Structure formats: structure tokens, C-alpha cells
Amino acid sequence: MTAPADPQLYLDQVMSRLTGPGAPFEIAEEEVLGTTMPVMKTRGHAVGELVRDSLRWGDRDYLVTTTRRISFTEHHAQVAALATALRERYGIRKGDRVAILAANSPEWVSVYFATQALGAIAVGLNGWWVPREVDYALRHSTPSIVVADAKRAQTLAAVGTDIPILTIEEDIARLTTEFAGAELPREDVDEDDPSTILYTSGTSGRPKGALHSHRNLMAVVDYHRFSDALGAAFTGREYDPSRPSPLRYLLTSPLFHIASLHNLVVPRLATGGAVVINEGSFDVDTVLGLIERERVTNWGAVPTMAARLLEHPDVDKYDLSSLTAFALASAPSSVAFKERLKARFTFARDALVDSYGLTECSTAIAVAAGPELEHFPGTLGRPIITVSLEIRDEFDEWLPDGEEGQVCVRSPFVMLGYWNDDAATEAAIAPGRWLRTGDYGVVEDGRLRLTGRRSDLILRGGENVYPTEIEQCLDEHPAVSECAVIGSPHPDLGQEVCAVVVLREGADVTEDELQAFAKERLSYFKVPSRWRITRDHLPRNATGKMMRREISV
Template sequence: MARTDTLEALLAVGRADDVALGAPGRPGLTYGALRDLIAQVRDSLLAWGLGPKDCIALVLPNGPEMAAAFLAVASTATTAPLNPAYRADEFAFYLDDLQARALVVLEGQEGPAREVARERNLPVIELSPSADGPAGHFTLKSDLPRTSPPPRAEETTGSDVALVLHTSGTTARPKLVPLAHANLTASARHIGAHLALGPSDTCLNIMPLFHIHGLVAAVLSSLGAGGRVVCTPGFNALRFFSWFEEARPTWYTAVPTMHQAMVERARRNAERLATHRLRFIRSSSASLPPQVMEELERVFGVPVIESYGMTEAAHQMASNPLPPRPRYAGAVGLAAGPEVAIMDEAGTLLPPGALGEVVIRGPNVMAGYVNNPEANARAFTHGWFRTGDQGTLDGAGYLRLTGRLKELINRGGEKVSPLEVDTVLLDHPAVQQAVTFALPHPKLGEDVAAAVVLREGTSATERELRDFVASRVADFKVPRRIVLLTELPKGPTGKVQRIGLAERLGLTS
């Protein structure tokens, strides 16, 4: 019986002559050529003695070659995509923690990843993009000894780990998340079904491909539906609309900070937007402010579908539905793959409307962190995975988040949701972006602070913004400090991290 829960099975739906991978200014790679490439990579890896139980790190720039390399390597071994911007000490930590057996880098490209591999005698596999070939096509070479003919591979199964990623590690040592083929294919199919994706759809990917959002929501869900994904070099607000005009996507997915940047530029690109063929815009990986959702829908003229995801769930957990079913600003939607429930600290599931921790279970949820029994004991209760997010489920099944439990501000015993304060600040006509965070306080433990970016051509003082918030919320929720910035500090995936922000902004001394 043919397996249906592996990446190769997921890619089998695409018609051989249809384009699977594209890139701005380049011809596309067809499904037939992609499947041939995967077979060639499998032969090479097996000949080099690398197989299903081996972890291979990928340090490649964003683009179609990175997408194709992930698909090809993950079909035979375990992939570990790493951020190319890491420093040498970061590469050393991640490569050691992964117990990587090989490292894939661009041919001829020197850098800290290659240097660390050299220090550890870690084999390096060089990827060479095909200069005159279609987007995503490449060849591999290595000094590893080859066996000829290559040994037969064990049949890949749904339980084999295809992808390992680290958690963000904002408050502790990063944990290692293993995602099996079955986890990834389930999540990709959930997203495809929820968004009604098909062969006529084109996704413009601007998300980094070392992150679960780009890998699963953009790449795997598109290819699992027989559609096309156009892979850009990464997010660039100045180039987005030229890529948009060329690719003519039916959808794209991004984090809220990216959407906010594009809303500001969309008004200057009205001609390029006039003839677009978008069906919808998707937002995930952080809460989308209702004001931004409304602006996006007004400017692009299509529905914005907010989704809720995390690495441990192979990305998607909940999503607002497509029209004509209702979607609500401020809600991350209905369960869209795994089961979703609300649980109290004691492990009791709570009724609709009750506030508690969001928990999930289902085929896309990881089995457990690697070699971390303590973390697994904390993370799983009665078979449910604790997400670390606080929220409520209403009677119709719509999930609303009030924030990460570890990001809630404890001001002298009063709990403040940063998301609530963000939303109020964004109602001010001069505020373009806002992020609320905890400020250490000698007596209260924590106090409320916020960082704000003003709209171009507007002005507002810290006092005016504090007075505005004070007119709408209880006094203990009003930020005692509001810092005006030209740009919010963001992590490598474009998300703003609240934890540690006071220190990064110099507010703790």
C-alpha cells in the first residue's frame, strides 16, 4: 500500500508539467523536474552514507534552491534549516545540539557556518544552483567517499523525522522540536483544505525558509495542493510590489510586522494593485492587530485570514475561515487541524468562555522534545500539548488569545495583557505600530511599558499617548513609559519579541 503521510506522497499530487517552484525573473521548476531532483539527491546522500536517521543542517539563502533543498534532503534524511545570519558561536551551539552529520552550504561561499564545520571535521556538502536552469534546480558535491552503486534506502515512513527546529529560547535554553513526515503532511493538508488551495493557486513567499511558517504554510501547503510557490530572497517592502506584479499571486502569507510595512507602501502602488488576482491574504505567527486587518482589507480589497500556529504543531492550529463564513478581527479562528481546547493549571478542560491555557492534540503535533523529559512532562497533560498561550473559546468555537502566559505583565498582582494595550494604542490616529512589554519595577515587580512607531507625517508625545490609553483602560494598565522609535526591534523571522525588550531598549538601568 502506498504511503500517504510522507513528503514525497504530498508532492505526488502535482501534475508533472505544472510549475512547482518559481522565483522572480526566472523560469519555473516543474513537479516532474522536482521529483527527479529529489531522486538524484537521494542517490547522492545514500552514496555518501547519509540516510533517514541522519541530521543534515542547511545554511542557505532564502529562495527556490533553499525550498528545493529542504524538500529533497527531507525526503531521505532529517533536515535542520539554520539562519544564515547566525554568528560562529550560534552555529557551534546548534550544530552540536543537532548532532549534525553534514552541512549543506552554497558552493564557494565562506562564512562562520563553514568555519565551525571545519573546526569539527563536519562534512560539507556544496550546493550549486543551475546557472541556466529553472528556479530551484541544483547539483550537490562533497569530498565524502561515495559507494557505487548507492545502497538501497529504507522506505521512508510517516514516523521518520523530516525536520528539526529549535524553539526561540527567549527565556531558557532552546528546545529541539522533531517534526515527522506525518506531522508536516497533516499540517500542509490542513492549511490547503482550510484555504481551498488548488493547482491554479500561486503563493508569493516572503517568509524566511529556516522558519516553520515559510516552510509549511507557504511551500508545503502550496505543493500539497498542486499549486505553485514563488520564492523571493526574503522580505523587502521596497521590492514586494514588483515581485507581486510579476508573480501575480493568488495569496501570500506573512507576519503582522510585514503586513504593516506593506500597508504603508500599498497606497503608492495603486496601479500594481489594480489588476491583481489575490483571493486572500494570510497572517500568522503573531497576533494581527484589528486595525491592521481592516487596513489590509481596505487597501487590497480581499479578505485577511488570520491563523494561529507554532513550531510544535508543525505550524497551523487554528484559522479564521474563508468567506462566506464569518471571520473576526481579534480572533485567530476555529480549530484548523488539531483539536483545540482551554485548560486550567490543574489539567481540567474548561467550558466555552472560560479563560485558561490553550491546549492542542492531533496528527500535526510533535511527539515530544528531543532528549528533554522534563520539558515534555511540563508540556503534555493527559495527551494535550500546552501551548503556553492564554485565551478563550466562544460557543461557536472561535479562539481569542490574550497573550503568551510568560509575556503577561504582573504589576503588583494585577495581570495585564500586552495585546490589549497594543490594540488601544493602535487606535490612536498617529500610531502605526505598538508593542507593550514588561518593565522591571523595584516594588511592583513589573510595570507596563510600550514602544511606538508613529505614522509618517504625524506627531504625538509620550504624555498624549499615555492620556489616550488612560481614557480607555484601567489605570494599572496604562504604560508608565512609552518610547517613540523609528522602527521596532524584530527577530530574524520578523516578529517582535516582548521578553527582554526593556533591556534591549536600555530601560532597565
């Protein structure tokens, strides 16, 4: 087919070929948890199936680090060994929770898929949490075992948990060897059975466990397969799902985020693409060296990483010509920032993609590619395939285009709910399985534009920081009468965390003392970097609610 001059018309034609009756990604209306919605007609039903099917990719690279290269065959063998060990040695069965508290590594991925093969529920714990936060999550998710790297095992020791702990460096390595050659276990799993819990900060001050089903994960896989086919159509490549993908993806975000887990390591197991893992903290030279050495084609970065690229003086010494897709995710970025990227980097001029999503939705809600970003500055694009999006008022009523309201979405990507929190689930998911995102925006010509993030949310370097959690922590200090935590613009992180602390009568405390107090109880990215200590009360309205917009540091 000759591509029409109108890109939107061509997109519509390609979409019809890919999703129409009898097409490889045919969309049909089916009932999901009591509600009818669009789904992929031909789809997988369990994440464990992906491990079994991945053997067809053989000795091709699946996971690559600076020092290791693991093929699909080797990964399959490791998952089979670990799943068997977890079942035979530790009694892990369908529905049991297996928590993972570790930095990015191939073992993190293998343990995750081992839980899926058993029908167990993987619990991705934030590797930056301090003991108090880890203790809460363990008590909340009640895992049967915890898999941790050596550094986080020390955190667990400080928690003093009775839950069995397996270390990646010793126990996982030993079990992989001991059970080598085992058959991959098979478990009867329904697509709406729970698969994964990932924690997301909550406005109530405690992290909430977003519970994702096998349907959610497999729908994400199908979305990425569809995206690969769509990309092939626009670049003149032949798309053949029986052949391994030639694309190579860079993983720089933590595996306890949907960006890296749901949208990278899981779908690439299905498509045969390679995942190049950056281990340890983000270092520009290390990452650029990986892109050059491994001929990385796709990279989804948080804006903070992209900002550090802009500031790095020696970017030009690296060969980045392989990079043909570059996405910004996890935090909003300004139009001016995107223009700086396009002016500085060739790979960002035509390949830059911006998106909007959240943990509760498993993947993107809306995506905007290069031409849209150029012609409609500030847009986050149109909803992705099978996503229904509405702007609603405070009464959950639909609002027409151009009117601002809460962004609500329904799709097979939307989580089952929050683990062990019926009240939060009921507040988040409206009748008809509509997820209230808590974000505000408008739809203009089918494209979404956000006008405000979730109430009071601070976005620091791609991490969500909710003030309530930090305020509740600081309120525990004996010198603090009340406090307010707000975000302030930061040139590198996007926002920094700032605190205004009102002292109790007769009490005194220094910034250093407050910072040390918070550091013992909160992850480093939640600890305020700027402080104002005062004896003046915080501004409140007639009902006693704090007026954050009138507060400054």
C-alpha cells in the first residue's frame, strides 16, 4: 500500500489492517470482570506461558549487562530451576507471595518469572526503601519468602523479619545449580488471577500495592507486539511474529516499576528482543557505553536522565547511531525541554515519544509521537489501543472535549485493585471498571493534555513523592507542631522536596536534626532537601484544610 500524504489517514489504514476482523490483532468486545470492553481476541492467558514459549528464540541475547550475556535458552533453564526449587524446597504454591527486594539484575528477572510459572504472586519491593518502609510492605503483603541482594539483606536484618530470606549472590546461585535440568513447572492459571504487586505511593501516606492480573500483563505484551507491527509498517520493515525482533532495548529504570518490568522484560521475552540492563546507579558514561557497544535501538528514559545527557560534555565521543526510538516516561516534561533534546540529539528529532501512564494501568494510557509533539505542543497524544478515556466531573459525569476534569480510563490494562485495601480500591475504581486516575486534564481533538497531576504530588527525578507520607513522618518529631511538604522546581530533578516546619511552643530543632530524623525513616528521595523552620501557623481555610498553594519555602 502506498502511504498517503496524510499521516493520520495512513495510521488509520494500518490500524484497520492490524485490528480488523481476522487480523493478527483483532479487537473484540468481551466481558472482563463483569464489564464489557475491547480486548485482543487472540491472546495468551498466563505470564508463565511466555517462559515456555521463549525457547523458540534459542541462543539469541535476552538479558545483557556490562559483564554478562544470557540467552533465552539459558534464561528458561534458570527459571525452570528456580521455580522447581521454590516449589520443592520452600513450598511455594499458587497464590503465595514472593517478595523481591534487590537492585536490577538478571536474577531479579529470573526470580520474577519463576513465581509466574508457579502461579504465585510476585511482590516488587522498592529497593530504595529504608527498614521502616520495608517492614510495612512485608506486613502488608505477607510474602512466604523474600529474595534480596546482599545490600538489601542488611535492610531486612534491621527489620528483624521471621520471613525466610534468599540472597541473590548465594542462595539463588546455589539453587540454580542444584536444580539445574529441572522441567519448567506448569500451573493452571486463569487470566484474571493475580500475578504481580507493585507498590505506589498513596495520598493516605502509606504505599499501596497495585495488584495486577495475568490479563493485565498479557494485554501489555499484546500492546507491545502491536506497536512493533505498527512501527514496522511505518518504517517499511516486514513484521513477522514468528521471527525474533531485531530491536535491542536499554533498561535504566528500576524493575519494581512498570516501565522496566511490565513494559520491557516481560514483552521482550515474548518478541525475542534483547534487554540491555544498566546495573547500579545511573551513570551517563556507562549508559552511553552500553548503547554504543550493544547497538541499542530503543530507550525509555525519565526526564532527569535525559537532562543529564544534555549536561554531559562528552556525549559526542559515543556512537549513538543505532538509537532510533527514544521515549520520555514516568514524569512530565516541558515543551522547552523536548525542544532542547531535539536540538542536541539526532535520535530525539524524529524518534522522540512522550506518554502518560500510571502504575495502576500497567502501561501507557496515551502516547504522542514526534509529529504530534511538533504540531500539538503539550499533548500526550491519543489513548492507546483498547483504552477508553473520559474526562469526568466531581460527580463522575462525562465532560465534553475542551472541559477540564478528572482523567478516567477503562481497559484490560487496569489493575484488579489495591492489595488488601478494599476502601482504596472502591475509591479508585468506579462502577463499570473506570479507574479514577486522580489526574486532571482536557481532551482536544481526541488528544489528552494534562492540566494538573494528582493532588499535591511531587515528581522528583521520575519518582512519585506524596507529601502526606513525609508530613506524617515529621509529625512524629517531638519539636514539630505541624508541617507542610511541597515541591519546588529543580533544574535536574524536575522538582525537589521542601518542608515548612512549625515548632511546638518552647521547642527548638535544627535543619540538620530534622534531616537526620527523616533520613532514618524515609527513602532518600523523599527526604526534604530544603527547609523552613517557623513558629507561624500554616495557612488554612475555613474548614481547617491546609492551603498548600499559599505556602512557600
